[in-house]
Amino acid sequence: xTDKADNIEVKKINRSYGYRSDRFPVVxxxxxxxxxxxxxxxxxxxxxxxxxxxxxxxxxxxxxxFWFGTDTLGRDIYSMILNGGRISLxxxxxxxxxxxxxxxVYGSLSAVAPEWVDEIMMRFTEILLSVPSxxxxxxxxxxxxxxxxxxxxxxxGFTSWMSMAKIVRTEVRQIRSEExxxxxxxxxxSFFHNLRWHYIxxxxxxxxxxxxxxxxxxxxxxxxLSFVGLGLPIEIISWGSMLSLAEKAVMSNSWWIVxxxxxxxIVTIVCITEISNFLVxxxx
Amino acid sequence: xxxxxxxxxxxxxxxYIISIFVLSVIVFGMAKLSPGDPLVSYYGDRAERMxxxxxxxxxxxxxxxxxxxxxxxxxIRNALQGDFGISFKYKKPVxxxxxxxxxxxxxxxxxGFFLIFTLALMLAMFCVLHEGRVIDRIIxxxxxxxxxxxxxxxxxxxxxxxxVNLKILPASGxxxxxxxxxxxxxxxxxIxxxxxxVTGHLWYYSYMLRNRLLEETVKDYVLLYxxxxxxxxxxxxxxxxxxxxxxxxxxxAISISHIVAGTYIVEMVxxxxxxxxxxxxxxRYHDYNMLMYICIITGAVVIFGNIAGQAVSEMIxxxxxxxxxxxxxxx
Amino acid sequence: MSIHxxxxxxxxxxLSHSFHRSGKDNIRAVNDVSFNIKYNEIFGLAGESGSxxxxxARCIMNIIRPSTGRIMYDGINITDxxxxxxxxxxxxxxxxxxxxxxxxxxxxxxxxxxxxxEPLRINNIFGSGKEERHYVxxxxxxxxxxxxxxxxxxxxxxxxxxxxxxxxxxxxxxxKLLIADEPFASLDAGIQMQMVELFLHLKxxxxxxxxxxxxxxxxxxxxxxxxxxxxxxxxxxxxNTAEIFNAPSHPYTKKLIDAIPIPEVAEx
Numbered sequence: 107x108t109d110k111a112d113n114i115e116v117k118k119i120n121r122s123y124g125y126r127s128d129r130f131p132v133v134x135x136x137x138x139x140x141x142x143x144x145x146x147x148x149x150x151x152x153x154x155x156x157x158x159x160x161x162x163x164x165x166x167x168x169x170x171x172f173w174f175g176t177d178t179l180g181r182d183i184y185s186m187i188l189n190g191g192r193i194s195l196x197x198x199x200x201x202x203x204x205x206x207x208x209x210x211v212y213g214s215l216s217a218v219a220p221e222w223v224d225e226i227m228m229r230f231t232e233i234l235l236s237v238p239s240x241x242x243x244x245x246x247x248x249x250x251x252x253x254x255x256x257x258x259x260x261x262x263g264f265t266s267w268m269s270m271a272k273i274v275r276t277e278v279r280q281i282r283s284e285e286x287x288x289x290x291x292x293x294x295x296s297f298f299h300n301l302r303w304h305y306i307x308x309x310x311x312x313x314x315x316x317x318x319x320x321x322x323x324x325x326x327x328x329x330x331l332s333f334v335g336l337g338l339p340i341e342i343i344s345w346g347s348m349l350s351l352a353e354k355a356v357m358s359n360s361w362w363i364v365x366x367x368x369x370x371x372i373v374t375i376v377c378i379t380e381i382s383n384f385l386v387x388x389x390x
Numbered sequence: 391x392x393x394x395x396x397x398x399x400x401x402x403x404x405x406y407i408i409s410i411f412v413l414s415v416i417v418f419g420m421a422k423l424s425p426g427d428p429l430v431s432y433y434g435d436r437a438e439r440m441x442x443x444x445x446x447x448x449x450x451x452x453x454x455x456x457x458x459x460x461x462x463x464x465x466i467r468n469a470l471q472g473d474f475g476i477s478f479k480y481k482k483p484v485x486x487x488x489x490x491x492x493x494x495x496x497x498x499x500x501x502g503f504f505l506i507f508t509l510a511l512m513l514a515m516f517c518v519l520h521e522g523r524v525i526d527r528i529i530x531x532x533x534x535x536x537x538x539x540x541x542x543x544x545x546x547x548x549x550x551x552x553x554v555n556l557k558i559l560p561a562s563g564x565x566x567x568x569x570x571x572x573x574x575x576x577x578x579x580x581i582x583x584x585x586x587x588v589t590g591h592l593w594y595y596s597y598m599l600r601n602r603l604l605e606e607t608v609k610d611y612v613l614l615y616x617x618x619x620x621x622x623x624x625x626x627x628x629x630x631x632x633x634x635x636x637x638x639x640x641x642x643a644i645s646i647s648h649i650v651a652g653t654y655i656v657e658m659v660x661x662x663x664x665x666x667x668x669x670x671x672x673x674r675y676h677d678y679n680m681l682m683y684i685c686i687i688t689g690a691v692v693i694f695g696n697i698a699g700q701a702v703s704e705m706i707x708x709x710x711x712x713x714x715x716x717x718x719x720x721x
Numbered sequence: 722m723s724i725h726x727x728x729x730x731x732x733x734x735x736l737s738h739s740f741h742r743s744g745k746d747n748i749r750a751v752n753d754v755s756f757n758i759k760y761n762e763i764f765g766l767a768g769e770s771g772s773x774x775x776x777x778a779r780c781i782m783n784i785i786r787p788s789t790g791r792i793m794y795d796g797i798n799i800t801d802x803x804x805x806x807x808x809x810x811x812x813x814x815x816x817x818x819x820x821x822x823x824x825x826x827x828x829x830x831x832x833x834x835x836x837x838x839e840p841l842r843i844n845n846i847f848g849s850g851k852e853e854r855h856y857v858x859x860x861x862x863x864x865x866x867x868x869x870x871x872x873x874x875x876x877x878x879x880x881x882x883x884x885x886x887x888x889x890x891x892x893x894x895x896x897k898l899l900i901a902d903e904p905f906a907s908l909d910a911g912i913q914m915q916m917v918e919l920f921l922h923l924k925x926x927x928x929x930x931x932x933x934x935x936x937x938x939x940x941x942x943x944x945x946x947x948x949x950x951x952x953x954x955x956x957x958x959x960x961n962t963a964e965i966f967n968a969p970s971h972p973y974t975k976k977l978i979d980a981i982p983i984p985e986v987a988e989x
Binding site: 284285286288289290291292293294295296299303304307308 | 782783784809810813816817818820822825826827828830831835839840842843844894
């Protein structure tokens, strides 16, 4: 197929994607910004102490004092959501940043290494990818054994870089034969020089959407981990650890404990997905 | 061609064996990093009642005094003979526990996989035939949102609605007590988990297939058929779908890992007695032998699926064979 | 100042290079090429595209390893890995290259100032950012640009301006040997003449030898002291520019000279 034919096809396809519009996802960005601001400045917005277990009002349905009700330990869910969101977003961003750094370094190294090293390095990522992500995370989490915010972010970051590294490698393989890289090498530029000035700036745009999707993945992973009791303990409030109480709440039919944190989680994830979809569209 | 295919299959088998070997090294290395008494992970509580002499003997027998690579060699030798160690929690060989439950997981995952890919293709075709219309847009919107719902949360909501409030479906397990052979009991236990597995993944793959089909419908041969009087529906059903088969199979192959992950989480929430539940329990009890075994067999299945998928799509479409490497050349 | 080991800065002896192609015969890009470049000399290497000129340039820059042959740079055998290693710093600083296509030889994500400073930073020439910035602007001005260009990105510049940036980057290192691989080929004729003047000016200021590679002989006639003509990986003719232009002995050289657009030559 010639380039020209390709171009024509791309045009045709773009025209026919009714849904995949190039419009900037205004609603998603606004919603996400609102949630983020609310979480970061949770001190201002929350109306109760999220950690205070009020034994007089356990499992209270939403009312004028407790806007979103209280959980099975008597904590105010509204204040907890703002407070916990901060942890969830922090874990999402930190884990994604860690995975991006690993992916950039690993992918670039693989791309500039001799062919057989490259082959081995890529096989290694394939093998790691063959273990389902959640299984890999719980294994590493079981080995790491600690349950604080940082360690969970690190565990998730260290188990979610592989598919990004594959894309970085493909990008850098193209970049490494560009003349500016050849020139830099002739000047004596080391691998890390090229990484800093050439590989990262040029491959970052094509993994930006994945970095954002990894924020989403990390938030869900933390929530799942905490829900099954392998992540954060109940005392550290995150959207996941809040939902770990939901299993009990289901039996007592306290819908608000299940629904309200869940809705916040889902809205955040949908917003992140929309933004990421927009970026995919833009990079194409 | 036959010779080439034999060679390609042989190559794939070698890659498969090496991959599993490397996976075992990674998994073993990770388990070695874990803190705590290594004897506990092998003998369980018994390790705590051992006297010094017994401990020394056990260390000797398990080769724990040896360097790590010798330990690995011992472990892999036992593993090749089918001995993956004793489960810390169940006090039985790990493979016995897993084999007793693997059927449940295969049933749930297999039906889920089948449903996802049948429905995904149907949904993709439906969207393509109604491309750009309101119904297509609605499906796309709803689809994006459903794919954003965490599996465990959807499972909780379904339990609350169907098991707690309406009381029409069971909330946990794989069958009613003592009724493991009762098909209806098994099916009713599987409905909710299946709904969660399918909703969690359906849209992701439908969307991929939809876009791939749309690419297909703008190709020249479609115009040709249109000119000869075939309806769009006929063209899509008869020709476009056939042409995206290699992609369909590749997507299936890549999806295995994700669908397995989804199944494991769903099993956990529904306390479904499968490998997923076992994995989460093992992680909680730091049952490393069990975790190692689960990681290796899951990895083995996924890698096999990937390689098989690759082989099948190569068979259907020879263009997907390894591309000729182009050597850079300047001047 | 380095001690002059004889009068040649570069000696290329029996250089050959083949590219490997899987499943096919190897391509001989360069076949038994020998020539010398004196200190402060501008040496022209002419030939049509595909004649192996760029491969020679890349061998001299150690970008590719030649299949056989020996290249001596200032008394250092740069076809020998050990010798390259022990003189790494000197080689990195003294040899500079300018590529033909300024769109791909400048990273579009870097500012002009960073591009010019890149070799300076790699070789730790300046201690402080302020000194470096000052020097970069000086180089920009020498290359006929000004300070306002420092914080722009390559895609905001015209082709000629980009090539000036590449020239500033190369001359910023005060090279002893500059390899210019068809530096003006993608520029308009008018701008080409400005660049030739810039080149001559910079060369006189900085005292360096230049290996000037071009596919048309017009530029070479203006710039070079000596010229070698390459065809199919071999040097078919080599000598002083004036002699070769007056009395070309090889038919290929004649063909190239005939291809020079005459009106423009007459104009100047």
